[in-house]
Amino acid sequence: MKKGIILFLLTISFLFIGTKIVLAYSSFGGFFGGKILSTKAIEIETLEGAGYLCYVPGTSISISTIGSPPGTPMNYFIPYSTISKTGNALRTGQLILGRYGGIELITCFHESGPSKMVSLERIDLFGTSR
Numbered sequence: 001m002k003k004g005i006i007l008f009l010l011t012i013s014f015l016f017i018g019t020k021i022v023l024a025y026s027s028f029g030g031f032f033g034g035k036i037l038s039t040k041a042i043e044i045e046t047l048e049g050a051g052y053l054c055y056v057p058g059t060s061i062s063i064s065t066i067g068s069p070p071g072t073p074m075n076y077f078i079p080y081s082t083i084s085k086t087g088n089a090l091r092t093g094q095l096i097l098g099r100y101g102g103i104e105l106i107t108c109f110h111e112s113g114p115s116k117m118v119s120l121e122r123i124d125l126f127g128t129s130r
Contacts, residue, residue, distance in 0.1 A: 029101025029124070032072050034063035036094045036128070041075040043118045047108045052116065054108035058082070060120055063096060077104040077120035086127040098126030 038045065041060035048054055058079040065072050078090075088094070102122040109115045 029099060029121075030069075030072065031097075031099050032063070032065060032068050032076075033097045034065040034068065034074075034095070036061055036090065036092055036096055037064050038062045039090050039092060041077070041118070041120055043075060043120075044106065044108070047116060047118065050110075051112075052108040052110045054106055054118070056106055058104075059090060060106070061090065061096075066095075073100070073121045075120055076100060076123050077106070078123045078126070079104075082124060082126070084126060084128050086129075088128045088130055090128060095129040096126055098123050100124065 039059065039061055040048075042062045044054050044056060044060050045062075056077070058077055058081075060075065060077050062075050065074060084090070090096075100121040100123050102124075104120050104122045106118040106120060107115050108118060
């Protein structure tokens, strides 16, 4: 009887601890999935088309979300230090799954006017199809 109560209490404790960890983790970002539309974020591509120079310390992408909840971002930043878990290079048309969290501000400069800032979600884990 005593072993049963201890087992029950341990199970409940681990359940609450696990729930708190999951809730804390999920507040730092989200998960996404989709198809890569462009290996340059739409905002960056638009500004560069208008004559701006944008320094991106990594890669930016635009995706068409598939199976992601409404409100999932479509444009992302991937730092140089974040490498695909599948080892495949990014290219248009690939499927991509990953986790994002945090914001990266990209500054774009124009020789005849003020600079503009682009805000992109930072990817910290991802994998792509072949």
